[in-house]
Amino acid sequence: MAGICVTSTDMTASNDKPPSDVERIKTGSDYLRGTLVESLADSITGAIRADDTHISKFHGIYQQDDRDLRSERRKQKLEPAYSFMLRVRIPGGVVSTRQWLVLDDLATTHANDTLRITTRQAVQYHGVIKRRLKDTVARINSTLVDTLAACGDVNRNVMCTATPELTNSHAQALKTAQQISDHLTPRTTAYHEIWLDGKKIQGVSDKQGVSDKVEPIYGASYLPRKFKIAVAVPPQNDVDVFTNDLGFIAITANDDVVGYNVAVGGGMGMTHGDPETWPRTASIIGFCTPDQVLSVAEAVVTTQRDFGNRSERKYARLKYTIDRYGLEWFREQVQERAGITLSKERHYQFVANGDRYGWSPASENHWNLTLFVENGRVTDTAAKTLKTGVREIAETHRGEFRLTGNQNIVIANVAAADKQHIESLARRHGLMAANHHALGMASMACVGFPTCGLAMAESERYLPELLDRIHHQLEHHGLDDEAIVTRMTGCPNGCARPYVAEIGLVGKAPGRYNLYLGGSHAGDRINSLYRENIDEAQILSSLDKLFASYAQQKQHYSGFGDFVIDARIVEESRPHG
Numbered sequence: 001m002a003g004i005c006v007t008s009t010d011m012t013a014s015n016d017k018p019p020s021d022v023e024r025i026k027t028g029s030d031y032l033r034g035t036l037v038e039s040l041a042d043s044i045t046g047a048i049r050a051d052d053t054h055i056s057k058f059h060g061i062y063q064q065d066d067r068d069l070r071s072e073r074r075k076q077k078l079e080p081a082y083s084f085m086l087r088v089r090i091p092g093g094v095v096s097t098r099q100w101l102v103l104d105d106l107a108t109t110h111a112n113d114t115l116r117i118t119t120r121q122a123v124q125y126h127g128v129i130k131r132r133l134k135d136t137v138a139r140i141n142s143t144l145v146d147t148l149a150a151c152g153d154v155n156r157n158v159m160c161t162a163t164p165e166l167t168n169s170h171a172q173a174l175k176t177a178q179q180i181s182d183h184l185t186p187r188t189t190a191y192h193e194i195w196l197d198g199k200k201i202q203g204v205s206d207k208q209g210v211s212d213k214v215e216p217i218y219g220a221s222y223l224p225r226k227f228k229i230a231v232a233v234p235p236q237n238d239v240d241v242f243t244n245d246l247g248f249i250a251i252t253a254n255d256d257v258v259g260y261n262v263a264v265g266g267g268m269g270m271t272h273g274d275p276e277t278w279p280r281t282a283s284i285i286g287f288c289t290p291d292q293v294l295s296v297a298e299a300v301v302t303t304q305r306d307f308g309n310r311s312e313r314k315y316a317r318l319k320y321t322i323d324r325y326g327l328e329w330f331r332e333q334v335q336e337r338a339g340i341t342l343s344k345e346r347h348y349q350f351v352a353n354g355d356r357y358g359w360s361p362a363s364e365n366h367w368n369l370t371l372f373v374e375n376g377r378v379t380d381t382a383a384k385t386l387k388t389g390v391r392e393i394a395e396t397h398r399g400e401f402r403l404t405g406n407q408n409i410v411i412a413n414v415a416a417a418d419k420q421h422i423e424s425l426a427r428r429h430g431l432m433a434a435n436h437h438a439l440g441m442a443s444m445a446c447v448g449f450p451t452c453g454l455a456m457a458e459s460e461r462y463l464p465e466l467l468d469r470i471h472h473q474l475e476h477h478g479l480d481d482e483a484i485v486t487r488m489t490g491c492p493n494g495c496a497r498p499y500v501a502e503i504g505l506v507g508k509a510p511g512r513y514n515l516y517l518g519g520s521h522a523g524d525r526i527n528s529l530y531r532e533n534i535d536e537a538q539i540l541s542s543l544d545k546l547f548a549s550y551a552q553q554k555q556h557y558s559g560f561g562d563f564v565i566d567a568r569i570v571e572e573s574r575p576h577g
Contacts, residue, residue, distance in 0.1 A: 017311035017312075018311065019221075019310045019311060020310060020311055020312065020313055022054055022153075022313060023221055023310050025051045025054045025055065026054070026055070026153065026220075026221050026222055027220050027221045029051075029055050030190070031186075031188035031190055031214050031215065031220070032055055032058045032059070032186065032188050032190040032191070033055075033188075033190045033193070033194065034049075034051060034052045034055035034056075035049055035051070035052055036048065036052050036055060036056060036059075036194050037194060039052045040130065040133065040134060040194075043131075045079060045082070046079065046081075046082035046083070046129060046130050047063060047079070047080075047082045047130070048063060048130065056084075057151040057152040057153075058148070058149065058151065058152030058153070058154060058186065058222070059137070059147060059148060059151075059152075059190075059191055059194070059195065060086060060087045060088070060089065060137075060146070060147025060148060060149070060150035060151055061084050061085070061086050061087075061133065061137075061147065061151070062084065062085040062086075062087075062151060063082060063084055064082070064083055064084065064085050064126070064451045064452070064453060065080035065081050065082050065083065065451075065453075066080070066081040066083070066450050066451065067449055067450045067451070067453075067455075068449070068450040069081045069450075082129075082130070083126070083127045083128055083129055083451075084128045084129070084130065084133060085124055085125065085126050085128075085451065086111075086124070086125045086128050086133070086136060086137070086140075086147060087118065087122055087123070087124050087125075087147060087150035087151055087157075088103065088122055088123040088124075088125075088140055088145055088146070088147055088150065089122060089145065089146055089147060089148065089149060089150040089156075089157050089181075090121060090122050090123060090145055090157060090403060091157060091158045091160070091177050091178045091180075091181040092121065092158065092159065092160035092162075092174045092177040092178060092231075092402075093121030093122075093159070093160065093162055093402050093403035093404060093405075094174065094400055094401075094402055094403075094412075095123075095145070095400065095401050095402075095403065096400050096401075097393075097394040097395075097397050097398075097399075097400065097401065098143065099143040099144070099145060100390070100391075100394045100401055101391065101394050101395070102139060102140075102142070102143045103115060103123055103140070103143070104387065104390070104391050104394070106125065106136055106139055106140065107125060107378075107387070110125070110128055110132045110135070110136045110139075111125035111126060111127050111128050111136075112125075112126050112127030113379065113387075114126065114377055114378060114379040114387070115377075115378040115379075115387070116376045116377050116378065116407075116447070117373055117376035117378065117403050117404075117407045117408065117409065118157075118376060118403075118407065119376070119405060119406075119407060119444060119446075119495060119496055119497060120156065120157045120159055120228070120405065121157060121159050121160075121162070121239075121402075121403045121404065121405055122150060122157045122403070123403070124447075126447070126451055127451075134194075134195055137195040137196075138195060138196055141195070141196060146191070148185065148186065148191045149184075149185055149186055151226075152222070152226065153222045153223040153224065153225055153226060153227075154184070154186055154218060154222055154223055154226070154227060155180075155181075155184040155185075155223075155227045155228075155229055155301065156226055156227065156228055156229075157181070158177045158178075158180050158181040158184075158229045158230070158231065159177065159228075159229070159230035159231065159239040159244070159405055160173055160174050160176075160177035160230070160231045160232075160233075160239065161173065161231070161232050161233040161236050161237075161238055161239055162238055162239075162355070162402045162403070162404040162405065162410055163236065163238070163355065163356060163360060163368055163370060163402065163404070163410055163412075164233040164236055165235070165236070166233060166252055166255045167255065167362070167363050168255040168256060169233055169250060169252045169255050169256060169257050170233050172250075172256070172257040172290070173231050173232075173233050173248075173250050173257060174231075176231055176248065176257075176260075176290065176293055177229075177231045179293070179294060180229055180231070180248075180293065180294065180297050183217075183294050183297065183298065184217065184229075184297065184298070184301060186215060186218060186222075187214060187215055187216065187217075188214055188215060217298060217301060217302065217305075218301075218305065219305060221310070222305075223301070223304060223305055223308065224304065224305075224308030224309055224310045224313070224316035224317075225308065225313060225316035225317050226317075227245050227246070227301060227304065227318065228243075228244045228245050228246070228266075228267075229244055229245065229246045229247070229248075229297065230243075230244040230246075230247050230248070230405075231247075231248045231250065231260075232247060232248070232249050232250065232350075233250045233252070234249065234250065234252075234348045234349055234350055235349055235350055235351040235352070236350070236351070236352060236353075237350040237352065237353040237522055237523045237524070238352075238353055238354065238355055238404055238405050238406060239405045240353055240405060240497050240500060240523045241263060241266075241282070241523070242263060242266050242281040242282045242500070242523060242524050243266045243267065243268055243281065243282070243497050243499075243500060243523070244263075244266045244267075244282060245264065245265065245266060245267060245282075245300075245304070245317065245318040245319070246262070246263070246264055246282075246297060246300050246301075246318075247262070247263035247264075247266065247282050248260035248261070248262060248263075248293060249261040249262075249263060249284075249348055251287065251346040251347075251348060257290060258289075258290075259287055259288055259289045259290060259343075259346070260287065260288055260290070260293060261284050261286070261287050261345045261346055261348065262284065262285050262286055262287065262288055262296055262334075262342060263282035263283060263284045263285070264282055264283060264285055264300060264318065264322060264327075264330065264334075265280055265282050265283050265318055265319045265322040265323070265327075265330075266280060266281050266282030266319065267279065267280055267317045267318065267319040268493070268494025268495070268497050268498070268499050268500075269314075269317065269492065269493045269494050270492045270493075270494070270499075271314050271492060272492050272508060272514075274314070276315065277314055277315070278319075279494060279499035279500075279526055280319040280323070280526070281500070281524060281525070281526055283322070283327055284345045285327065285330070285331040285334065285342060286331065286342025286343055286344065286345055287342060287343040287344060287345050287346050288340065288342055288343070292338065292340050295338040295339065295340060296334060296338050296340070296342075298337070298338070299333070299334040299335075299336075299337035299338035300318075300334055302337055303321075303330065303333045303334060303337060304318045304321055307321050307325065307333075308320075308321050309321070350522040350523065350524065351521070351522065352521050352522070353406075353485070353500075353521060353522060353523030354406060354441075354442050354483065354485065354521070355370050355372075355404050355406045355408050355410075355441075356370060357370045357371075357372055357408075357433035357441060358370060358432070358433055359419070359423075362412060362413050362414070363413070365415065365416045366399070366413045366414060366415060366416065367413075367414045367416065367419055368402075368410050368411065368412050368413070368414070369410065369411040369414060369422060369423070369426065370404070370408055370409070370410045370411075370433070371386075371390070371408060371409045371410070371411065371426065371431045371432075371433070372408055372431075372433045372436055372440075372441050373386065373407055373408050373409055374436075374440065374464060375407060375443075375444065375445045375460045375463065375464070376407030376408075376444075377460065378390060378409075383430060384429065384430035384431065385429045385430065386429065386430075386431060388429060389425060389426060389428070389429025389430070389431050390409060390431075392425050392429070393411055393422060393425050393426070396418075396421065396422075396425075397411060397414065397418070397422060398413075398415060398418065399411070399412050399413030399414055399415070400412050400413060406444060407444055411426075437467075437471045437480065438480070438481050438482060438483040439467055439470060439471045439474060439482065439483065439484055439486060440464065440467050440468075440471070441483065442483040442484060442485050442486060443463060443467055443485075443486045443487060443488075444487045444488075444496040444497070445459045445460045445462075445463040445487065445488045445489070445496050446459045446460065446488070446489045446490055446491075446495040446496045447459065447460050447490075447495075448460050448461065448462075448488075448489070448490030448491075448507070449461065449490060452490060452491075454490070454491045454493060455490035455491055455507065456490055456491045456507040456508060456509055456510075457490045457491075457507025457508065457509060457510055457511065457512060457513060458490060458507070458510070458511075459488050459489055459490035459496070459507065462488070463486075463488045463505075466488075466505075466536065466539070467486065469536075469540060470486070470540065470543060473540065473543060473544050473547055474547060476547075477547045477548055477550075477551040478551055479547060479550070479551055479554070482554075482560065484502050484503055484559070484560045484561075485501045485502045485503070485519060485521060485559075485561070486501060486502065486503040486504075486505075487501040487503075487504055487505070488504075488505040488506075488507075488513070489505070489506050489507060490507040491506070491507050492506050492507075492514075494506070498516060498527075499516060499519070499526050499527055500519040500520075500523050500524075500525065500526060500527065501516070501519045501527060501561075502517065502518070502519045502520070502521075502527070502559060502560045502561035502564075503515070503516070503517060503543070503560070504516035504517070504519065504527050505539070508532075508533045509533070511535055511536070512533050512534065512535055513533075513534060513535075513539065514529060514531070514532050514533065514534075515529075515530045515531040515532075515534060515539060515542060516528060516529055516530060517530045517546075517561070517564045517569065517570050518561050518564050518565045518569075518570045518572065518573070519561045520559065520561050520562065521558065521559050521561070525561070525565075525572070525573070526573040527561070527570070527573065528570035528571055528572070528573050529570075530542065530564075530569070530570050546560075546564065546569065549563075549567070550563050550564075553567075
């Protein structure tokens with residue numbers, strides 16, 4: 001299908017059906033302004049206007065309410081307990097200690113006294129009330145990070161391998177991630193006008209061809225759905241590169257990045273009971289050189305912009321566009337739009353998608369210390385004063401922090417002379433990984449109840465206690481050191497990437513989950529449904545039987561996921577399309 005106009009922003013280009021209501025809202029928002037100023041000024045309600053809840057996402061803000069309180073507030077004829085989740089965009093997950101101290105202070109003064117490391121190396125706040133939103137955003141921006149495009153139908157936080165074995169290659173890959181992020185950041189000035197008291201550029205939105213001037217990549221209607229990009233440096237796949245819409249896999253020689261394999265069409269979300277939705281791992285379409293990365297990224301994004309489904313949002317991710325038109329067609333679109341020919345993919349190997357805890361060498365005379373953060377929640381508890389401990393480390397550490405795709409924190413580039421001091425602070429506050437079992441440290445969970453409006457079941461609050469029970473089973477079978485990749489989400493949207501886990505638990509209803517098995521430690525295989533709509537007792541019973549068999553045969557396998565596939569406990573998932 002050569003010759004397609006690469007500047008088209010016709011939002012009905014790929015569908016006969018009319019655009020969804022969200023498309024109307026985006027197109028009529030005057031490039032993400034909407035009526036947010038008026039919503040924020042309305043002191044009668046703790047909420048913002050309905051249409052603005054869609055536009056606010058592009059600014060990194062989700063309206064939520066406390067679902068634990070809904071029923072009681074309804075009885076009292078009160079509106080829901082509205083607050084906002086606010087996400088900070090941190091490309092590659094690298095944050096200075098100065099930035100961390102500001103983010104930590106905001107958690108105490110403006111949110112619920114916690115930060116949350118996301119599964120995309122960003123930071124989330126929960127419990128921010130409307131009258132504090134503008135000040136929160138402004139203070140975040142004062143640290144030279146922002147919330148723009150942390151959510152919404154645009155490219156979101158660009159991930160990059162956090163703790164690589166190749167120092168120079170990682171620096172190059174991290175630079176690439178930052179360049180992609182900068183290149184694909186929306187150009188509208190709405191963010192600065194609304195949150196930072198910037199001056200509106202008058203008259204631009206009245207001109208013909210405005211979409212090409214205001215948003216040369218996105219156009220007036222932006223993308224059909226969210227878009228995710230990751231840069232991975234083998235042998236570590238801690239970013240789960242194949243779960244992203246677009247992935248760049250670094251190919252190195254002598255600790256130098258010579259180019260990237262380009263993977264497209266990954267995505268975790270699906271809908272219960274809808275066979276036309278599915279999780280998908282990305283497909284490699286070729287190899288590009290470092291100087292071609294931005295052209296390739298833009299070409300992939302604009303192809304999705306022009307051909308993604310704008311009628312049904314649940315079918316709007318890039319994976320469905322590729323499966324609808326075909327991978328070869330998509331490759332041709334990317335090559336034509338980028339003005340290049342992709343080379344044949346190069347050899348690489350991933351060995352793990354988890355984090356390596358404790359100390360590891362960073363460079364000559366410098367070290368990294370990876371701290372386990374249960375489900376990414378940075379808070380103080382009776383058992384572990386994590387928030388206080390990380391803050392005290394930030395006050396003295398002369399390097400930076402790296403947030404990982406597994407929701408953990410790396411105290412990075414610790415000078416050899418400072419290593420003992422940093423470790424003493426970590427031990428004083430209970431932060432060393434030795435305090436946790438291997439199963440827990442290989443786990444992730446989404447937020448779930450009480451704040452996520454999509455949650456069907458518990459996730460973050462429930463997974464730790466369930467893992468303790470599963471760990472007791474593993475101990476019984478002599479498997480207590482097994483770091484089985486286990487992930488839980490409260491709904492099928494898959495924010496914690498459960499569909500590439502060795503054990504995936506996806507919420508169906510309060511107390512009930514679908515059990516998926518068969519992912520790999522390399523993060524390159526979709527698992528399969530094993531049991532549907534089961535409760536805790538059934539989960540534990542199902543796993544106990546499998547652990548008994550695995551214990552007898554584990555010497556033949558590199559992990560539990562490989563065992564369940566090879567033993568045909570589940571069938572290996574096949575690609576769609």
